[in-house]
Amino acid sequence: MVDSNSQTDYKPGRSKTRQKELKEELYFILRNKSIKKRTVHDLSDRLTKIADEYELGRPVPPQEIELYLTQMKEEGINIPEPYMDKRKVNFRLQATPTSRNPHELERKDFPKSGFKFAAISNTELGNYYARDDALLAFYRYCEHAGVRTVLHCGDILAGPRTKHTMEEIETDDPWDQTDMLVKNYPQIDGIKTLFITAPDCEGKFIDKHKTMMGPLIQKTAKEAGRDDLIYVGHKSNDVIFDVDGTECIVTMAHTTGKVPYARSYPAQKMVQSLQGGKKPHLLILGHLMQLEDYLDREVWVVQAGGFKDQTPSMVADRQHADVGGYMIEMRKPRDYEEHFYDQDFAMIPSRVTFFNREWYEKHGVYRRSHRRPEVTKSRRKAK
Amino acid sequence: MSDNEPKLEGLDESLWNRMSSDDRVYSLDELCNEFDCSPKELKKSYKRLKNLGATGTLSNKRKIPEAFKEEFEQMQKVSKKRTRNIDVYSFIPESQGGTGHQMRFGATSDSHMVSHHHVGNAKKQEGPLWNFYRMCAREGIDTVFHGGNYIDGACRFNKFEVRATGVTEQFDIFVNEYPYVPGVKTVFISGDDHEGWWWKRDGLDVAEYGALKANAAGRDDMEFIGYIEADIAIIPGVGFVYNKYLPSEEEKKTLLEQNLLRSDDDLDPRKHKDGTYDPSIFYPKSKGLGDLVIPKNAAIMRLMHAGGGTSYAKSLRSQKIVEVQEAGEKPQIMLIGHYHKAVSDLIRNVHTVQLGTTEDQSSFMRKKTIPADLGSYILEINQDEVGAINVFSSRFIPYVNRGYNQRLQNWTLNSGQ
Numbered sequence: 154m155v156d157s158n159s160q161t162d163y164k165p166g167r168s169k170t171r172q173k174e175l176k177e178e179l180y181f182i183l184r185n186k187s188i189k190k191r192t193v194h195d196l197s198d199r200l201t202k203i204a205d206e207y208e209l210g211r212p213v214p215p216q217e218i219e220l221y222l223t224q225m226k227e228e229g230i231n232i233p234e235p236y237m238d239k240r241k242v243n244f245r246l247q248a249t250p251t252s253r254n255p256h257e258l259e260r261k262d263f264p265k266s267g268f269k270f271a272a273i274s275n276t277e278l279g280n281y282y283a284r285d286d287a288l289l290a291f292y293r294y295c296e297h298a299g300v301r302t303v304l305h306c307g308d309i310l311a312g313p314r315t316k317h318t319m320e321e322i323e324t325d326d327p328w329d330q331t332d333m334l335v336k337n338y339p340q341i342d343g344i345k346t347l348f349i350t351a352p353d354c355e356g357k358f359i360d361k362h363k364t365m366m367g368p369l370i371q372k373t374a375k376e377a378g379r380d381d382l383i384y385v386g387h388k389s390n391d392v393i394f395d396v397d398g399t400e401c402i403v404t405m406a407h408t409t410g411k412v413p414y415a416r417s418y419p420a421q422k423m424v425q426s427l428q429g430g431k432k433p434h435l436l437i438l439g440h441l442m443q444l445e446d447y448l449d450r451e452v453w454v455v456q457a458g459g460f461k462d463q464t465p466s467m468v469a470d471r472q473h474a475d476v477g478g479y480m481i482e483m484r485k486p487r488d489y490e491e492h493f494y495d496q497d498f499a500m501i502p503s504r505v506t507f508f509n510r511e512w513y514e515k516h517g518v519y520r521r522s523h524r525r526p527e528v529t530k531s532r533r534k535a536k
Numbered sequence: 537m538s539d540n541e542p543k544l545e546g547l548d549e550s551l552w553n554r555m556s557s558d559d560r561v562y563s564l565d566e567l568c569n570e571f572d573c574s575p576k577e578l579k580k581s582y583k584r585l586k587n588l589g590a591t592g593t594l595s596n597k598r599k600i601p602e603a604f605k606e607e608f609e610q611m612q613k614v615s616k617k618r619t620r621n622i623d624v625y626s627f628i629p630e631s632q633g634g635t636g637h638q639m640r641f642g643a644t645s646d647s648h649m650v651s652h653h654h655v656g657n658a659k660k661q662e663g664p665l666w667n668f669y670r671m672c673a674r675e676g677i678d679t680v681f682h683g684g685n686y687i688d689g690a691c692r693f694n695k696f697e698v699r700a701t702g703v704t705e706q707f708d709i710f711v712n713e714y715p716y717v718p719g720v721k722t723v724f725i726s727g728d729d730h731e732g733w734w735w736k737r738d739g740l741d742v743a744e745y746g747a748l749k750a751n752a753a754g755r756d757d758m759e760f761i762g763y764i765e766a767d768i769a770i771i772p773g774v775g776f777v778y779n780k781y782l783p784s785e786e787e788k789k790t791l792l793e794q795n796l797l798r799s800d801d802d803l804d805p806r807k808h809k810d811g812t813y814d815p816s817i818f819y820p821k822s823k824g825l826g827d828l829v830i831p832k833n834a835a836i837m838r839l840m841h842a843g844g845g846t847s848y849a850k851s852l853r854s855q856k857i858v859e860v861q862e863a864g865e866k867p868q869i870m871l872i873g874h875y876h877k878a879v880s881d882l883i884r885n886v887h888t889v890q891l892g893t894t895e896d897q898s899s900f901m902r903k904k905t906i907p908a909d910l911g912s913y914i915l916e917i918n919q920d921e922v923g924a925i926n927v928f929s930s931r932f933i934p935y936v937n938r939g940y941n942q943r944l945q946n947w948t949l950n951s952g953q
Contacts, residue, residue: 206593285617285619286619286620286621286622287622289619289621289622290621290622290624290627293624294624294627294628297624297628297632297634324614329614332614333614336614336615336616336617337616337617337619414852414855415847415848415849415851415852415855416849416851416852416855416881416883417849417850417851417852417879417881418848418849418851418852421848421849421850443881443882444881444882445851445879445880445881445882446879446880446930446932447850447878447879447880447909447932448878448909448911448932448934449850458882475882477882499931499933500931500932501929501931502880502929502930502931503916503927503928503929504880504882504887504927504928504929504930505627505926505927506882506885506925506926506927506928507622507926508885508924510620513620513622516922518622518623518626518920518922519620519621519622519623520621520622520623521621
């Protein structure tokens with residue numbers, strides 16, 4: 154009988170022949186599309202046969218299979234609800250994450266006068282061209298401005314290597330990229346990052362490894378002592394917060410497809426596609442690496458830019474890269490703003506832009522520490 | 537093996553002898569090296585032996601050659617990287633403890649004051665433009681930039697949609713009815729349509745005429761700086777510097793004292809640099825910054841009234857305008873009027889803002905299916921010591937019309953009574 158507490162260091166997706174655990178064998182059976190019969194009894198029979206081959210000297214009862222399935226689900230492997238096939242319950246792995254409810258932030262976090270937050274996208278940590286210096290500076294700027302929530306609209310990881318991005322991505326392993334993210338993503342006291350996963354980049358890991366990257370990132374961060382990375386959903390989800398007693402709905406979305414010539418076109422089409430009665434107050438869009446803001450059909454729209462320099466593959470694809478993010482204040486119109494009728498909220502976006510690394514080197518903007526030189530001098534004097 | 541079973545030869549025999557030892561799991565690499573064969577051959581042999589009853593399993597555990605072990609270990613390690621620190625204090629204004637220079641100003645465009653479709657009532661001092669100016673005064677903003685088309689001009693297709701058709705009448709209405717709020721001045725650029733039609737047809741310098749009319753009416757809050765486009769320098773610690781029509785003596789003195797002007801005579805663009813005077817130059821003058829001494833850390837803001845048709849995609853016209861600028865000519869900020877659209881972009885490191893409008897959809901726009909973004913902007917920039925704009929805040933103040941004037945579809949026999 155297998156003890157449920159004795160969880161070994163199980164990492165699905167690693168080389169099949171490195172670990173001989175039955176749970177891994179079960180994982181590969183569930184991934185194998187050619188195997189039709191996947192009820193608990195069928196899986197039990199299969200694993201018993203494999204255990205015989207490994208000469209483990211014991212059968213694998215259905216109870217153990219159920220235990221493995223539960224453990225895999227808790228670890229983030231996407232085993233959805235079982236499906237019925239001829240009155241028998243089968244299990245399978247699925248690449249598509251299930252949808253989530255809108256994420257509501259706690260009301261105690263909001264001052265009465267308005268709500269300030271930041272919006273970013275496309276940090277792509279794991280890519281050699283990711284601008285970690287700009288991202289860190291942005292977070293420090295947010296700290297100074299009193300921002301406590303950062304909304305990240307997808308492409309938080311670089312994703313797997315493709316034939317076009319072979320030399321641009323450091324590691325092809327989702328767990329290594331997750332570790333890299335947890336170690337190198339800016340962590341500032343008091344600031345939480347709510348992120349969605351995108352259908353490209355980390356979405357390709359989801360397709361390939363059938364692993365929910367969002368919960369995996371959140372879990373890995375928590376194990377490393379970070380509770381500031383919070384997974385909100387896949388592709389798009391709403392974040393609801395309170396502005397002076399009124400609910401404000403912010404949709405974080407990660408679009409797909411190539412970047413068209415007209416920058417505002419994808420966002421305009423997205424706003425127009427939203428169903429009446431379901432429109433948010435603010436739509437934040439990621440993926441296109443453009444910085445833009447406007448009001449369209451009574452929906453505030455912000456394209457959140459990116460934190461990655463233009464890579465060689467982007468040059469070949471004729472894609473630009475705007476490095477920067479937005480700091481946004483949503484507040485109720487003040488007494489003298491009498492022309493705001495029909496608009497629940499005023500949006501005050503501040504676009505924070507960064508240049509390429511060479512510009513900062515040329516103008517001597519890089520510092521040894523992030524404190525002001527006068528502060529360090531005075532501290533030295535005090536000592 | 538019994539005598540009845542087929543005899544094994546070569547690799548099969550060697551493998552059979554090997555696998556009959558106590559080891560249960562055999563390394564494929566080691567066996568291949570030992571028997572000097574390829575993994576494929578060994579696997580085939582193993583399969584044959586398995587059918588004959590051989591025990592043991594083959595493990596094809598990946599083996600890293602010695603020469604690559606260090607690199608592989610490096611690949612396995614995920615370490616915390618050392619990140620370079622950008623000076624964050626250049627993003628923060630001096631008033632908040634940083635080293636940046638913050639400036640706030642308003643921007644609007646396309647008022648079309650004389651048109652029936654202008655949204656607002658000068659007698660009651662209400663409407664989007666009046667509300668915007670009052671808001672600027674409350675927020676401490678002292679400069680508003682206007683992107684052109686402040687009046688409606690006269691043409692064959694708008695002569696029954698304006699309150700007055702003559703140039704003098706229209707300018708009189710304009711200087712008397714344009715919002716006046718103490719402490720707020722407006723800097724105008726003239727477009728080449730509407731007010732610019734008089735230049736094209738009759739050769740009237742509308743910018744100079746507007747300046748003269750405003751001066752005569754005592755509107756010292758109205759400044760005219762050019763035709764189609766004009767540059768404004770934003771100097772850290774100094775503010776906005778630009779050439780304007782009819783500067784006062786005090787303003788000339790201020791520019792000279794700040795060493796921003798080479799000489800008093802340089803304000804007249806009809807004077808050439810070699811000292812000659814050419815009165816025949818009669819193109820509406822965009823003052824530009826040519827004769828002003830602009831330091832290297834100044835940012836350039838271009839106030840522009842564009843032309844041509846609009847587009848479905850809001851940002852397209854801004855993109856085209858920026859892309860046709862010559863190398864070295866691009867400003868840091870472009871404020872664009874004409875399209876009656878409101879959108880703020882970053883295009884090729886130029887912060888572009890299309891300034892919206894305070895005119896409702898005219899019949900021309902309605903039938904051409906051109907939407908109108910009613911509203912104005914409050915802009916806030918942070919400039920670092922080098923002159924780069926690193927924070928750009930563009931707050932659009934929308935105005936929802938809801939039939940302020942009238943709607944064609946709501947016309948009844950009693951309309952107008």
